[in-house]
Amino acid sequence: xxxxxxxxxxxxxxxxxxxxxxxxxxxxxxxxxxxxxxxxxxxxxxxxxxxxxxxxxxxxxxxxxxxxxxxxxxxxxxxxxxxxxxxxxxxxxxxxxxxxxxxxxxxxxxxxxxxxxxxxxxxxxxxxxxxxxxxxxxxxxxxxxxxxxxxxxxxxxxxxxxxxxxxxxxxxxxxxxxxxxxxxxxxxxxxxxxxxxxxxxxxxxxxxxxxxxxxxxxxxxxxxxxxxxxxxxxxxxxxxxxxxxxxxxxxxxxxxxxxxxxxxxxxxxxxxxxxxxxxxxxxxxxxxxxxxxxxxxxxxxxxxxxxxxxxxxxxxxxxxxxxxxxxxxxxxxxxxxxxxxxxxxxxxxxxxxxxxxxxxxxxxxxxxxxxxxxxxxxxxxxxxxxxxxxxxxxxxxxxxxxxxxxxxxxxxxxxxxxxxxxxxxxxxxxxxxxxxxxxxxxxxxxxxxxxxxxxxxxxxxxxxxxxxxxxxxxxxxxxxxxxxxxxxxxxxxxxxxxxxxxxxxxxxxxxxxxxxxxxxxxxxxxxxxxxxxxxxxxxxxxxxxxxxxxxxxxxxxxxxxxxxxxxxxxxxxxxxxxxxxxxxxxxxxxxxxxxxxxxxxxxxxxxxxxxxxxxxxxxxxxxxxxxxxxxxxxxxxxxxxxxxxxxxxxxxxxxxxxxxxxxxxxxxxxxxxxxxxxxxxxxxxxxxxxxxxxxxxxxxxxxxxxxxxxxxxxxxxxxxxxxxxxxxxxxxxxxxxxxxxxxxxxxxxxxxxxxxxxxxxxxxxxxxxxxxxxxxxxxxxxxxxxxxxxxxxxxxxxxxxxxxxxxxxxxxxxxxxxxxxxxxxxxxxxxxxxxxxxxxxxxxxxxxxxxxxxxxxx
Numbered sequence: 001x002x003x004x005x006x007x008x009x010x011x012x013x014x015x016x017x018x019x020x021x022x023x024x025x026x027x028x029x030x031x032x033x034x035x036x037x038x039x040x041x042x043x044x045x046x047x048x049x050x051x052x053x054x055x056x057x058x059x060x061x062x063x064x065x066x067x068x069x070x071x072x073x074x075x076x077x078x079x080x081x082x083x084x085x086x087x088x089x090x091x092x093x094x095x096x097x098x099x100x101x102x103x104x105x106x107x108x109x110x111x112x113x114x115x116x117x118x119x120x121x122x123x124x125x126x127x128x129x130x131x132x133x134x135x136x137x138x139x140x141x142x143x144x145x146x147x148x149x150x151x152x153x154x155x156x157x158x159x160x161x162x163x164x165x166x167x168x169x170x171x172x173x174x175x176x177x178x179x180x181x182x183x184x185x186x187x188x189x190x191x192x193x194x195x196x197x198x199x200x201x202x203x204x205x206x207x208x209x210x211x212x213x214x215x216x217x218x219x220x221x222x223x224x225x226x227x228x229x230x231x232x233x234x235x236x237x238x239x240x241x242x243x244x245x246x247x248x249x250x251x252x253x254x255x256x257x258x259x260x261x262x263x264x265x266x267x268x269x270x271x272x273x274x275x276x277x278x279x280x281x282x283x284x285x286x287x288x289x290x291x292x293x294x295x296x297x298x299x300x301x302x303x304x305x306x307x308x309x310x311x312x313x314x315x316x317x318x319x320x321x322x323x324x325x326x327x328x329x330x331x332x333x334x335x336x337x338x339x340x341x342x343x344x345x346x347x348x349x350x351x352x353x354x355x356x357x358x359x360x361x362x363x364x365x366x367x368x369x370x371x372x373x374x375x376x377x378x379x380x381x382x383x384x385x386x387x388x389x390x391x392x393x394x395x396x397x398x399x400x401x402x403x404x405x406x407x408x409x410x411x412x413x414x415x416x417x418x419x420x421x422x423x424x425x426x427x428x429x430x431x432x433x434x435x436x437x438x439x440x441x442x443x444x445x446x447x448x449x450x451x452x453x454x455x456x457x458x459x460x461x462x463x464x465x466x467x468x469x470x471x472x473x474x475x476x477x478x479x480x481x482x483x484x485x486x487x488x489x490x491x492x493x494x495x496x497x498x499x500x501x502x503x504x505x506x507x508x509x510x511x512x513x514x515x516x517x518x519x520x521x522x523x524x525x526x527x528x529x530x531x532x533x534x535x536x537x538x539x540x541x542x543x544x545x546x547x548x549x550x551x552x553x554x555x556x557x558x559x560x561x562x563x564x565x566x567x568x569x570x571x572x573x574x575x576x577x578x579x580x581x582x583x584x585x586x587x588x589x590x591x592x593x594x595x596x597x598x599x600x601x602x603x604x605x606x607x608x609x610x611x612x613x614x615x616x617x618x619x620x621x622x623x624x625x626x627x628x629x630x631x632x633x634x635x636x637x638x639x640x641x642x643x644x645x646x647x648x649x650x651x652x653x654x655x656x657x658x659x660x661x662x663x664x665x666x667x668x669x670x671x672x673x674x675x676x677x678x679x680x681x682x683x684x685x686x687x688x689x690x691x692x693x694x695x696x697x698x699x700x701x702x703x704x705x706x707x708x709x710x711x712x713x714x715x716x717x718x719x720x721x722x723x724x725x726x727x728x729x730x731x732x733x734x735x736x737x738x739x740x741x742x743x744x745x746x747x748x749x750x751x752x753x754x755x756x757x758x759x760x761x762x763x764x765x766x767x768x769x770x771x772x773x774x775x776x777x778x779x780x781x782x783x784x785x786x787x788x789x790x791x792x793x794x795x796x797x798x799x800x801x802x803x804x805x806x807x808x809x810x811x812x813x814x815x816x817x818x819x820x821x822x823x824x825x826x827x828x829x830x831x832x833x834x835x836x837x838x839x840x841x842x843x844x845x846x847x848x849x850x851x852x853x854x855x856x857x858x
Contacts, residue, residue, distance in 0.1 A: 002026060002041060008085055009078050011039055027090060030075075037075060038091070042084040053084065060086055063151050066127055070120040072140070072149045091149075093142035096211070100136055104218035104246055108669065110253070111283040113139075114212050116146040118276035121208065124148075125201040125272055132199045134207035135188045136214065186230050187220055191263050194231055202265040205275060209260020209268075216253060217245040221261060235263070252282045252501065252516040255553045277539055281499075281517040281629050283667045335559055337852045340375060341382065344848035346826050348413045350568040350577045351395040353424055359577065360385075360401065360424065361568075361851060362392040367797035367822045368409040372401075374424070386422065386429070391415045393438060394479075396445035399424045404436065408776070409795040409827065411496040413522055414476060419450060433464060438478040440487070449487050451475045455753040456715035456735030460505065462487060468509045472692065472710045473500070477524040477535075488533045490521045493692055494666065495716075495737075498522060499629070502535055502549055514549045519629060523567035528574055534558055536567040536578075539629075546578070559854070568851075576854035584824075584846040587620055587831075589638055592838045602634060602643050603627070608651055609841035610832035611638070612658040617677070618841070619661050621651045633663040633675055646675040647682055653697045662696045662705065672696055672707065674723065688727025690719070694737060699745045706741050706748065706762075710734075718748055720762060732760045740782045740789065749779060749789065749806075759806075772809025781833035790814055790837075792830055799828045799842070817842055824848045 001024065006013040011028040017038060018025050028039045042053065063074040063086075076087035096113070099105070105113070117139060124131060131138075131151060138150040186194075190206035193199050213221040221239040224230030242249040242257065256278050262268045269275045340359065341347070348370055350361035359375040361382075370391040373382040391407035401424055404417030419436035420429035438451035442462075449462035458475040460468050473493040480487050485506060491513075492500035502515035502524070518537035522544070525534050532548040543564040549555045559565065561580070568577040587606040590597045600609070604624030611618055615638060622632040622645075633651040636643040649663035649671075658677060665671040670693050672685045685705065694716050695708040707719040707728050716737045719728035732739075735753030742749070748760045755775030760767045773779070773791065781790040783803075792801045798818030802811045818828045824846040831841035 008039065008041075008080050008083060009076075011037065011085075011087060013039070028087075030087075036090045038088045040086040040088065057084075063088075066124055066129065066151075068120050068123040070116040070146055070148055071123065072147045091140040091142050091147050093140055095137050096139040096141055096146070096215070097136035099141055100214060100218065105215045107216065107248065107250060107253070108283070108667075109144075110212060110215045111279050112144070113141070113146045113215065114208070115276050115279045115283070117148060117208060117211065118272045118279060120146070120148040121201070121204050122272035122276055124151075125204070130199055130201055131204050131207075132193075133185060133188075134204055134211065135185050136211060137185075139211070186227065186234075187222060189234065190265070191235050192265060194234060200265070201272065202268050202270065205260050205269050205272060206265075208272070208275070209257045212253070212257050212260065213239060213242060216249050216257075217242050219245055221257075250282060251513045251553075253279075255516055255555075256282065258553070259555075274539075277629070278516055281519075281539070334857050336855050336857065338855070339850060340853055341849070341851040344582075344824065344850065346824060346847040347568075347579050347581075347849035347851055348415070349392045350579070350851055351392060352569050352571045352575075352577065353395055354397050354399050356571050356573065356575075358424075359851075359853075360392060360395060362390070362403075363849070364826070365823075366825075368795060368826050369797075370407055370409075370415065372403070385426075389417070390422075390429070391417065393419075394440040395424065396441035397443060398445035400441075400445060402439040402441060402448055403429055405429050405431065410437075411827070412476075412498050414474075414496070416453075419448070438476060438489075440478050440480050442480055443482060443484045449478055449480055451478050451489070456737065460487065460489065462507065468505045468507070469511050472713075472715055477522070479524055479526055479533075481526050482528065482530040488524055488526060490524060490535070492521070495694055497666075499666075502533055504533065504551065512551070514551065514553050515547075515555055517629075518547075520544050523578075525567055525570040525576075528570065528572050534567060534570060536565055538564070565852075574856060576852075578852050578854050579849045580852065582848045584848075586844045587618075588842050588844065589618060590840050590842075591615060591638065598638070598640070600636060600638065600640060602636070606634075607829070607843045608831060609843070610651070610654050611834060611839055611841065612654055612677075613656070613835070614658070615834065615839055617658065619646075619651050619654045619677075630666050633661055635661075635677055646677065647673070649673060649675070652695050655698050656700060656702045660698075660702075662698065664693045664696065672705075683724065685721060685723070686725070686727045690728065697741055699741065700743060701745065704745075706739075708737055708739060715753070718750060718760070731762055731764075736760070738779065740779050742782055743784050743786050749782065751775065770806060772804045772806075772811060777804075778830070780830040781837070783837070784835050790830075790833060795827065797822050797825055797828055799830065801830065819844060 002013045004013055004015060010032045011030055014027045014029055016026050023040045023042045026039045028037050030037050060077045073089040078085050140147040140149055188207040188210045190203040193203055210221045222233040224233050242254045259269055345363050345365055347361055347363045357377045362370040362372055364370050369388050371388050372385040372390050372392055374385050375382045389407050391404040393402040395401055401422040403420050403422050404415055405420050407415040407417035409415055414437060416437050418434045419432045419439055422429035436450050436452045439448050441448060447463045450464055451458060451460050457470045457472055459470045460475055462468055471491055474495055476490045478487060478489045486504045488504045490500050491503050492498060498521050499517060499519045500521050501513050501517050503511055503513050505511040520538040523536040527534055532550055534548045536544045536546050538544045544566060545557055546559040546565050546567050547555055548558040563580045565578045566581050568579060570576055585605050586599045587601045587609045588597045589600050600618055602622055603626055606620050606622050609618050609620040617635055618638050619635055622634050630648045631650045633646045633649050634643050635646055646661060649665040652662045652664055654661050660674040663673050663675050665673055672693055674683045689711050690709040691712050693709045697706045704720055704722050707721060708716055709719060710716050715734040717730055717734045718732040718736055718739055720731050721728035732750055736750040739748050739750030746762055749757055749770055752758050757770040757773035758767050759770050776794045777791040779789050779791050788803050788805050790801055791804055792799055798816050800816050801814045803814045804811050826845045826847045829843045833840045
């Protein structure tokens with residue numbers, strides 16, 4: 001031990017901080033820079049050992065390669081009077097191990113710290129460094145920030161292993177720590193490490209799974225009364241379900257941890273970066289992470305691992321291999337693609353007919369007005385069927401189609417209209433129910449399951465009229481299982497944001513969330529044997545892959561393509577229908593002094609543009625892989641100057657003085673923040689009991705905010721909150737949305753669950769219907785004099801907008817907005833309109849689809 005006052009170069013020892021198998025750690029003062037640091041000293045009796053000194057030097061070389069906000073920084077390395085030492089940043093706080101002595105952490109903190117640790121590991125792994133001793137004792141918590149420490153056992157690729165590297169104790173003062181055999185701390189060691197094999201990045205991910213488990217439940221994932229029983233637990237058993245220990249554990253988090261703790265490295269997460277993104281997605285899932293989950297049965301141990309335990313413990317065991325041939329066989333299949341359509345138009349839904357050869361699909365030859373087309377084996381080209389405005393939902397085993405007539409485009413591939421039955425062989429559709437979005441046939445073709453909006457909530461019904469589940473967000477892509485005992489669907493936390501999770505519900509209304517949160521969830525089908533739900537999604541950005549998830553929640557990538565794929569249907573013989581959908585998105589600004597409109601898009605997906613009062617700056621939202629799962633709030637000059645990213649989140653409004661932007665951050669819990677457009681810090685508005693935000697706008701005085709949100713179990717409604725004040729207070733009934741605030745800040749014009757528009761006084765009082773407005777109207781501007789609003793009826797193209805007088809309901813044309821060419825144009829959405837109504841923004845999306853038949857061969 002070094003005494004206080006001892007100097008090592010410019011560093012003066014102040015006090016001891018702790019000790020480990022690789023050295024002693026002291027608090028010291030750096031006289032040159034006037035700061036306190038942490039000094040790790042290799043004791044003389046260990047420095048005399050070449051193997052230990054080599055490992056100590058390896059730690060210095062390893063940490064020097066890494067520069068990351070969640071990795072303890074190495075400042076200096078030195079040698080004096082036979083003492084080797086490392087100088088590192090001094091971290092004030094406590095280790096995660098000490099924090100866990102007080103019990104489990106809140107879910108939000110688990111997700112936050114997990115992302116930070118995964119980010120640190122990702123940085124290390126990309127530098128070729130494997131930590132090999134990740135545990136709570138090697139994570140320091142300082143003001144809510146995690147710092148990964150102690151790379152004494154780390155192995156950098158390209159560095160020769162020190163002699164005896166597998167024969168030294170890695171730590172002291174820790175229970176059940178190996179001595180003389182294996183590098184690491186047993187409770188957090190992966191099976192391959194116990195086998196004496198070389199640890200790689202996936203071994204660190206096993207350890208991180210153990211840490212996440214412990215943070216969430218307060219208990220260790222694996223325990224034993226002896227080293228032998230602990231090894232047996234790690235090699236052969238699965239931890240108790242986290243929800244048994246901590247019922248509020250999000251199912252998505254349990255699935256992430258379960259995949260970290262797969263016995264075989266190939267079945268775990270393959271990169272810390274992917275794991276970090278997954279935790280980030282869960283944090284942005286809102287209420288979805290709290291949904292019900294039922295884990296699959298525990299799988300038997302792998303034979304090779306059982307035999308290893310028998311060898312290590314000197315016991316005899318009989319073990320069997322699980323049936324894995326189907327998985328391995330599927331992973332070795334080869335996909336071939338047959339092009340079925342040649343004209344690049346938006347294709348929204350496609351399905352196999354009962355004969356497995358005929359294909360029916362709905363597409364929009366121009367704009368977004370759908371029509372049915374039938375591809376028959378004997379025909380050289382698709383044949384149009386039915387009237388324009390007919391959208392395919394599903395095809396029955398009896399050759400009958402479920403379609404929407406009078407289909408109105410909403411967003412993505414979502415339509416709403418009148419549910420009807422239509423013979424595939426020909427004939428007019430027979431109407432069943434209005435205002436339906438999704439429907440699918442039972443296997444025998446006798447009943448329909450549907451999704452529709454009732455009172456501001458999405459309902460899934462099977463049969464029609466019998467409610468199985470509902471959501472305050474929205475549901476999509478409904479499909480019944482081959483046996484008809486379950487329905488699979490996507491659940492999206494926020495209206496018309498296609499992020500969400502894969503869920504199933506049985507005929508008794510028991511819902512299970514199968515997947516973590518993905519982006520771009522569009523396209524779902526059951527495998528022919530009903531064991532998997534196959535779906536297309538992306539982790540971030542536009543490119544979609546096709547995934548498959550078992551009813552136990554085990555997910556795999558089923559097929560990837562350079563252009564991305566949207567799954568449409570799966571035939572009984574395993575063939576797929578899939579589309580490649582190429583998107584072109586534009587954010588356009590119109591100013592009266594410009595000779596033509598300007599496209600001021602930035603990356604993959606710029607939308608929701610709004611101008612400052614002087615018209616010089618454009619605030620907008622940006623999605624895509626570069627922005628991560630919570631999007632980005634951005635600013636750029638209308639002269640096309642470089643983009644400034646103000647922060648994460650979806651931009652919703654800019655303050656009257658142009659100094660603040662309201663931004664929704666889809667985290668757990670969600671946040672409504674005000675981001676400064678200039679210098680300053682973001683300000684978080686008190687959330688109160690809100691569980692999900694849909695929108696927010698400034699009041700004209702810039703001191704209050706109008707919020708569209710919902711409380712647990714409720715539907716959207718409007719709330720008022722003072723900027724920087726107490727939690728929001730409700731001012732409209734549940735089921736109100738799509739609202740606008742009057743220019744004087746006294747009235748809210750909002751759509752109700754019944755579909756009409758109502759004027760609600762902000763300060764209370766009697767509400768009254770707004771004349772001349774219907775459920776098909778989208779109100780996008782309130783005139784400065786408060787007498788009229790600008791609306792767009794429906795989503796037909798080109799976008800024809802009108803002015804509606806709020807006293808008489810009189811409608812007069814305002815502008816027609818759309819590009820000249822409507823081919824592939826899926827949507828044209830109005831955004832911001834200036835106070836003088838001379839400047840405005842709008843967004844367009846073009847989609848060009850190609851339909852493929854996908855076959856698989858071994």
